Amino acid sequence: xxxxxxxxxxxxxxxxxxxxxxxxxxxxxxxxxxxxxxxxxxxxxxxxxxxxxxxxxxxxxxxxxxxxxxxxxxxxxxxxxxxxxxxxxxxxxxxxxxxxxxxxxxxxxxxxxxxxxxxxxxxxxxxxxxx
Amino acid sequence: xxxxxxxxxxxxxxxxxxxxxxxxxxxxxxxxxxxxxxxxxxxxxxxxxxxxxxxxxxxxxxxxxxxxxxxxxxxxxxxxxxxxxxxxxxxxxxxxxxxxxxxxxxxxxxxxxxxxxxxxxxxxxxxxxxx
Amino acid sequence: xxxxxxxxxxxxxxxxxxxxxxxxxxxxxxxxxxxxxxxxxxxxxxxxxxxxxxxxxxxxxxxxxxxxxxxxxxxxxxxxxxxxxxxxxxxxxxxxxxxxxxxxxxxxxxxxxxxxxxxxxxxxxxxxxxx
Numbered sequence: 001x002x003x004x005x006x007x008x009x010x011x012x013x014x015x016x017x018x019x020x021x022x023x024x025x026x027x028x029x030x031x032x033x034x035x036x037x038x039x040x041x042x043x044x045x046x047x048x049x050x051x052x053x054x055x056x057x058x059x060x061x062x063x064x065x066x067x068x069x070x071x072x073x074x075x076x077x078x079x080x081x082x083x084x085x086x087x088x089x090x091x092x093x094x095x096x097x098x099x100x101x102x103x104x105x106x107x108x109x110x111x112x113x114x115x116x117x118x119x120x121x122x123x124x125x126x127x128x129x130x131x
Numbered sequence: 132x133x134x135x136x137x138x139x140x141x142x143x144x145x146x147x148x149x150x151x152x153x154x155x156x157x158x159x160x161x162x163x164x165x166x167x168x169x170x171x172x173x174x175x176x177x178x179x180x181x182x183x184x185x186x187x188x189x190x191x192x193x194x195x196x197x198x199x200x201x202x203x204x205x206x207x208x209x210x211x212x213x214x215x216x217x218x219x220x221x222x223x224x225x226x227x228x229x230x231x232x233x234x235x236x237x238x239x240x241x242x243x244x245x246x247x248x249x250x251x252x253x254x255x256x257x258x259x260x261x262x
Numbered sequence: 263x264x265x266x267x268x269x270x271x272x273x274x275x276x277x278x279x280x281x282x283x284x285x286x287x288x289x290x291x292x293x294x295x296x297x298x299x300x301x302x303x304x305x306x307x308x309x310x311x312x313x314x315x316x317x318x319x320x321x322x323x324x325x326x327x328x329x330x331x332x333x334x335x336x337x338x339x340x341x342x343x344x345x346x347x348x349x350x351x352x353x354x355x356x357x358x359x360x361x362x363x364x365x366x367x368x369x370x371x372x373x374x375x376x377x378x379x380x381x382x383x384x385x386x387x388x389x390x391x392x393x
């Protein structure tokens with residue numbers, strides 16, 4: 001009987017895993033989406049008039065806050081794509097990143113230079129994390 | 132016996148999930164790839180001489196068509212990265228996007244400005260969707 | 263008894279799948295990250311003074327080497343995002359790509375023009391692969 005319950009539990013767990021969960025779904029986009037124990041998320045800074053160091057620090061703090069809401073945290077980030085508008089900000093971005101990253105748990109990271117949709121954004125960080 | 136069949140079925144289902152399926156695999160790239168009940172797909176517009184609104188509308192219709200072929204649909208899009216060549220097209224792209232998105236099921240979305248490989252492309256949309 | 267062992271094995275397998283494994287985790291980033299039988303990886307060329315063909319060839323060889331270390335290979339690449347600094351290099355990049363790709367197993371591919379963080383980089387390739 002215990003065994004049967006365990007089996008049912010495993011099956012149910014699988015079904016829960018494969019459900020799509022959306023955090024703060026607005027019409028245009030959701031804040032975060034979870035599927036198959038994987039979290040998709042993109043962070044933009046809220047301090048639009050700050051420099052690249054402060055904007056990166058802020059965007060990373062926003063990641064912390066959003067991951068906490070879904071039961072994950074920065075030690076579980078798998079992959080990060082950093083879009084930076086100006087190569088001159090690379091060192092400042094790295095300084096904020098290095099201070100933030102969970103020691104021993106750094107994700108794969110790819111940084112490219114691209115324009116962003118608010119001209120005041122200096123950085124945008126897209127991540128995939130484990131739940 | 133029923134129980135044993137269910138167990139076998141679960142195991143087989145897992146194996147099927149972990150098989151890689153490729154839609155229209157050409158030499159250089161596949162149209163879509165499915166793995167672990169997740170669909171990877173990138174859409175470019177087919178109406179190359181159209182404006183950004185019409186190109187976005189078209190690229191999104193192409194997403195619908197491809198997702199339908201693999202048994203998914205726009206309500207299951209988890210994550211979208213929109214590459215736009217010109218910030219001046221942001222509003223037009225959003226207009227087409229907002230008309231398309233499945234209400235209550237918007238994905239995470241990240242829009243960046245980047246050049247595209249056909250100078251006529253104004254937009255390219257990369258998605259990850261649930262099956 | 264056999265059945266019970268199989269059940270335990272399935273449960274354990276699931277737990278192993280959901281563990282995050284990091285290849286060469288340095289403070290800033292890991293070389294590759296594996297989770298849920300999916301590999302996240304970004305490749306940059308090592309031959310910084312070479313042309314786009316040779317840099318692409320090299321970045322792809324680096325992908326082969328890293329995937330081999332985690333027990334995967336190029337026939338299992340699901341999705342590739344190619345960041346290219348100059349559209350004039352598109353043909354050269356494609357030439358190296360076409361010679362490399364596993365016939366019949368091409369991933370979804372998205373190529374965009376973006377700046378890279380070392381001015382000598384002509385290409386950077388981000389992939390998601392199956393284990």
